[in-house]
Each structure stands twice: as structure tokens, then as C-alpha cells.
Amino acid sequence: MLAAIPFPDIGPNALTIPLFGSEFAIRWYALAYLVGIVVGWRILVALMRRPSLWPGDRAPAPPEAMEELFTWSILGIVAGGRLGYVLIYQPAHYLANPLDILKLWEGGMSFHGGFLGVVLVAILFCRRHGAPSLQMADALALATPVGLFLGRLANFVNGELWGRPTDLPWGVIFPGEAAQACPGIVAGACARHPSQTYEALLEGVILGLILLALLRRGALKRPGRIAGTFFAGYGLSRFFVEFFRQADAQYITPENPLGHVIGGAGLGLSMGQVLSLPMIALGVWLVIRSLRAPPAPVGP
Numbered sequence: 001m002l003a004a005i006p007f008p009d010i011g012p013n014a015l016t017i018p019l020f021g022s023e024f025a026i027r028w029y030a031l032a033y034l035v036g037i038v039v040g041w042r043i044l045v046a047l048m049r050r051p052s053l054w055p056g057d058r059a060p061a062p063p064e065a066m067e068e069l070f071t072w073s074i075l076g077i078v079a080g081g082r083l084g085y086v087l088i089y090q091p092a093h094y095l096a097n098p099l100d101i102l103k104l105w106e107g108g109m110s111f112h113g114g115f116l117g118v119v120l121v122a123i124l125f126c127r128r129h130g131a132p133s134l135q136m137a138d139a140l141a142l143a144t145p146v147g148l149f150l151g152r153l154a155n156f157v158n159g160e161l162w163g164r165p166t167d168l169p170w171g172v173i174f175p176g177e178a179a180q181a182c183p184g185i186v187a188g189a190c191a192r193h194p195s196q197t198y199e200a201l202l203e204g205v206i207l208g209l210i211l212l213a214l215l216r217r218g219a220l221k222r223p224g225r226i227a228g229t230f231f232a233g234y235g236l237s238r239f240f241v242e243f244f245r246q247a248d249a250q251y252i253t254p255e256n257p258l259g260h261v262i263g264g265a266g267l268g269l270s271m272g273q274v275l276s277l278p279m280i281a282l283g284v285w286l287v288i289r290s291l292r293a294p295p296a297p298v299g300p
Contacts, residue, residue, distance in 0.1 A: 004171045004191035010157050032154035036147025037077070041070040043143040053220045060135035061125075069125050073140075076117030084113010088271065089248055111148075111238075112275045134223035134286075141230035142211055148234075149204025156196035163193025163244045164258075170194065178246075195245040202237035225290035232283025235276040242272045 013025040047053065048063040061069075085108045086094045086101055094101050122140060126133045155161045162174045171191030173179055179189045210233060211226055219225045247259020247270050260268030 004169075004173050004189075005194075007159060007172055007174050012158055028157045029151075029154040032150035033077070033147070036150045037070065037074055039146045040073075040140075040143035041066060043146070044069065044139055047139050047142065047220075053215070053218075054135060055221055055223065060139065061129055061131040065125075065129055065131075069121070072121040072125060073118055076119075076121035077114045078117075080117020080120070081109035081111070081114030084110030084116065088113065088275070090250060092250075112279075115279075132223065134227065135220070137227035138220055138223060138225070141227045142215060144230065145204050145208030145211065149200050149208070152196045152200035152204060156194060156200070161196055162246055163195035163198075164246050165190050166193050166244075167191065168193075192246065193244040195241055198241045198244060199237065202241065203234055207233040207237060222290040222293060224286040224293075228283045228286025228288075228290060230283065231279045231286065235279035235283060238276045239273050239280070242270045242276075245270075245272065247271075 010028075012027050012029075014028045014031045015026040017026070044066040045063045048059045048061055048066060051057050051059045054060060082101065088110055090108070118140065122136055123133065125131065126136055159174045159176065159178065162172075162178045165171075168191075172194045173189045173191050178192055207230065211230060214226050214229060219229075251259035251261055251271060256268075258268070259270055261271050262269040262274060
């Protein structure tokens, strides 16, 4: 067998707490969501406390209102992410087993669904507080990469959303179904792209650093520039990683081994790529719009 990295001996549970004679487990995935949301909330509060960053030297909302947005965002992320996964990836299964929709501990969340959930929540929040929607979109974009980074690392620890077979030296032998033999590549256990770590680096670290650099250059003064960069950056990152990521089982057939939903088996697009195209288009449009708009006036 070619050289490969064995999967680290890390269980899915980050913490186990004895409770009333039984054990209550906190999974890495849940912990990643919790920490990502809390860190994002603190970033939002910090941004609202610095009015000099914003057009007219006025923050779009008071810092104390971020607690409300934080609560709403949790609902938007969880409900949107779960329903997005149900409707996009496995509608037949959940139609036959509707109670399984509530089994969040079994995994199954869609970023695109969670994204739409947060968009809806943000629209409602802006209407309630009279906050400029593009400015709030910029703030939420700055708060998101940390959560994406932690979420993708949790995907890796869970041994899910693994990549396609590879003979590269950093290929990982994931446990379970992923370790089945890869004809023509290795004998025995199958090494695969750790596509979760690719996404963690692209969507979390690199995109986060790009947004931070824009923030330091005064990009919040032009509403929509940071949000547009985030949308386009995430879409491009996801589109690229899909070339290395194993498609969902329901899309794979003997005639279509790569699981493309548009185009043929050799040249086509996966579901993740299809869903990323609107984000890329929206992001490019927002960036162009922000560049064409006149600079925001300086406050008194």
C-alpha cells in the first residue's frame, strides 16, 4: 500500500458528563457550532463598538442589539442548515422518515441552507431595528470564517464529508465506509483527500485573512464590499474543493461515478458546485456595486 496518513484516534465526543446515572456527551460538531457562534457574536459586538469603521462614523446597530441577533442566528443556522440538508441532499429518505429530521445528533447540515437561514434572520433583524442591510451583511461576513474553520475541523474529526481517493502522501485513511478499497490506486484500505481540511484552510483561514485585510483598509466604509468578497470567496473555495470531495452517495451511479448533477460523468458539476454559483455571482455583483458607489461621507 502507498504511504498514507492513518486517521487520528479521536472520538466524536469532545466531552462526556455523568448525569443522573447516565452519560451526557457533547460532540465535537456541536462544540464547533457553539464556539463559532459565540466568537462570531463577540466579533459583531466589537465591530458595533467602533463607529469609526462605518460610513458616517456610525455603526449600523447598537452593540447590545447583537445579543438578539446572536439568538436569532442560532435558530437560522440550525433550522436552515437542517432543512437545507433535508430538501437538497436526502429528500426521499426524510419524506419516508420525517421524525429523522429532528435527529440533529446524527449529523446532516447544509451550509447553503444555514446561509439562507441567517439571511432571513438578518433581514428580519434589520427591519426591526432599522439597520442598513448591506452594513449588517458586512458585519456578519466578518464574523463567519471562524465558525466555518471550526465546523470543517469537526467534519474531519467525525470522519465525514471525506474526499475522493488519492495516492498523494497526505491522503488520509478514514474509518468505516471511506476505507473501502480504491481500484487502481491502493490495495487494502483507501486513502482519500482530507477535503474537510482543504475547506477549513480556504473558507476559514485564507478567506478570514482576506476579509481582515479589507477591514484594515477601510472596506466597511463601502457597504457590500466585505459581504461580496465573502460570498464570492466562499463560493470559489467550495467550487474548487468539490473537485476533490466525494459526492453524496445518492448522486453516484455506475454511469456517473463522480456524482455530477449537471453534465456528464467526465465533465460536469456537483451539487455543491451548482449551489456555489449563485453565491459567486452575488458576491461579484456586490463588490462591483460597492466600487461604483460614491465613498461614504465622513461623520461629524
